[in-house]
Amino acid sequence: MSDVYQAMRNEFSLEIPSNYNFAFDLVEKRAKDEPNKVAYIAVSRDGEQMEEHTYAKLNAKANRFANGLRSLGCKKGDFACVVIARIPAWYEVLVGAMKVGVVSMPGTNLLTAHDLEYRINRAGAKLAIVTAEHAEKIEEIKEKCPTLEHLIIIGEDRDGWVNFETLCSENSDELSRDDVEPTGADDMMLIYFTSGTTSMPKMVPRDYSYGLAHAITGKYWMDLQDGDVHWTLTDTGWAKAAWGMLFPPMLMGATIVLYDGDGRFDGDFHLKLIERLNVTSFCAPPTVYRVFAQMDLSPYNLGSLKHCIGAGEPLNPEVMRTWKQATGCDVYDGYGQTETVNIVANYKGMEIRPGSMGKPVPGLTVDVVDDDGHIVADDTVGHIAVKMTEQHPYGLFKGYFKDEAANAKCFSNGWYYTGDTATRDKDGYIWFVGRSDDVITSSGYRISPFEVESALIEHPAVAESAVVAKPDEMRGEIVKAYVTLAAGYEASDELEKEIQDFVKHLTAPYKYPREIEFRDALPKTISGKIRRVELRDEAKA
CATH class of the missing domain: 3.40.50.980 (Rossmann fold)
Structure with missing residues (x-):
């Protein structure tokens, strides 16, 4: 198995023209x-209309x-x-x-x-x-x-x-x-907005070379072949759409499914659409695979599927087993960011270790390092980082737009620090541990606690808040808010719903806190900073 992986790394080649x-x-x-x-098949919301676009x-x-x-x-x-x-x-x-x-x-x-x-x-x-x-x-x-x-x-x-x-x-x-x-290949082509905990969303410029660099994503993790029919479930506003609905599938010659679905996920409809379109390659967040695993999959003919992938958080082994029994397909986990192409993945021909995001992609050096840029020992928690090389790492952005403070933080000691932590086992598999900046991943959405807190504080009843991730079996994590109330307000179920609705209308609805716990005071350091680590531990208990 390791020979397959090493051969992929040895054979890697990618040339990006200067005017791409x-x-x-x-x-x-x-x-x-x-x-x-x-290029793609446009499917209407009710599934009645399907139009091929050459x-x-x-x-x-x-x-x-x-x-x-x-x-x-x-x-x-x-x-x-x-x-x-x-x-x-x-x-x-x-x-x-x-x-x-x-x-x-x-x-x-x-x-x-x-x-x-x-x-x-x-x-x-x-x-x-x-x-x-x-x-x-x-x-x-x-x-x-x-x-x-x-x-x-x-x-x-x-x-x-x-x-x-x-x-x-x-x-x-x-x-x-x-x-x-x-x-030029270095000219700006796209900008995506990402989130952190100490600032509002940051601007991530993606240059023209980014499009071609996604050949790495398409060839290795997605294993796309010319003639495949590929379907990625994502909103068009996320960088995941660039991954699954644009660059890799088109580069590899796959036909893309463009389904105009609404916000309510219908498992039966999606499975029937896989049948009707003979989808061969499928990418969905773990939440979707969990929904499928709770359904009776026997009535569906899913034999067209050849390769299935997931990202955002690890899938539990039981869900993977259920999906494989129904489709014959393993679910290959992978990892990357708005700032990168796919940088760590499981690949065809390699052993899948459930819970691991896999090994670094060919063409890039990715490892687990400490604060000083030193590679940590096996099974030791460190930062997931991309090695800066003479040839700028393929698909890695050059820095946040107009945010030198953020750039200084993530580009350091000869590495790009992803902001996520992991361990690496003796065989080189990388195992996700957590987010250095506390970003919450819920149903595939990445949510900044800072953004939710900024919305909460605008409600007149909220004096102070702290937002953390709470583990959730279906969504992976949910947003939980700890709130102290302003004078004149009393905690109640009605007030909780009022605050939730307020956040839904002020910012994107998926960011609202699904749980609010009212507190007389929030735990703080001696300097007055809220100890979110303490609250995170409580939420996990």
Whole structure:
């Protein structure tokens, strides 16, 4: 087994051209070489409509949007806040923007007006490109966003907005690379927002080389082959969408499933869709596999599946056994961040050790180190880190946008510190321990306690709060808040629900505390800082 892994590392090769642009070098090239190859299958919410989108069709529509951007005066380096559901326009906007050099900032469809205002102003975004259900949020905050010049709406007409469909129809589906400003592999292509505990969401720039670096993700962990049908369950606003719905599947020649599902997960519907589309490659958060494991899987024909992967938190062995009995597939765990491509994984041909995220990917040196950058002994807790090398590590970002303090913290001693901790066993398998910055992972969402605390404190009843992760069998972790009340308020079930609803409306709903415990006082250090470690231990008890 170790020979298979070492052979993968020895045979690794990846060259990123200095002028690489995924939209031209992959999408447009394939549109010319294999115009009828299916890039993705768009599935309507009720499952009644299924439409194949070829590379020729995708490229033509992306060109129309790119030319539309040019007609609005948009240029390389402009920022665009993009909030689009799982519909074809998501691809057309992102690929079209890449061609022009406009930097897309994908956001989850759960963002509130408050969240959007922060992101637009933090980046100085020039455009907001959203589906109709988000237009009202943008209108609510646009007067507080002085850099916004263009509002583009998908799906309806609205006063003061440019209609996406009209804009595209009025522009040519031809675009020469010579007609746009060149983009280098090091130029910014995307920005994602991530979270921490000591600041609001940080901006993670992803350059054009990031697209091609995802060949590592697609080849090794995802094990994608030309002709596969791949389905990743994720919101379009997360970097996971770049992993599972864009770069790796397209690089490897797989067809992507684009299902416009709503927020309520229907296990039966998803399993039937795997059958109908003959899905061969499937990626879901552990929460979904746990739901499937509680169902009777015998009525479903899941024989098309060849490779299944999961990420976010370890899967318990019983769920893995149940899934394998039903499908014949193991679930291969993997690890990476918004700031990276896949960097640790389990691979075909290697022993899977349930609970382990696997071994470092070929092409990168990943290890467990101490605060000073020294590799720790086997079975010792340390930081998961990526070795900085003369060739900048493939797919690793260069640093947070306009945040030197955060950069100084994560790039140190010749390593990039991921902010997560782990142990490494004698055979090189890495075992996740926890998050250095206390980020909570619930149902695949990464949630910053700081963001939840910032929302809680705005409620008049909340004097002080501390937010921690509480283990949960179904979701992995849930958000638990410890709250002290302001004068004049008394703890009650009604007040708990009122505060929960308040947080749901102020920030993305998935971040609200599912449990609130009212306290007379919170534990603190001698300097007055809240001892969250004490509260975390209580929540785990």
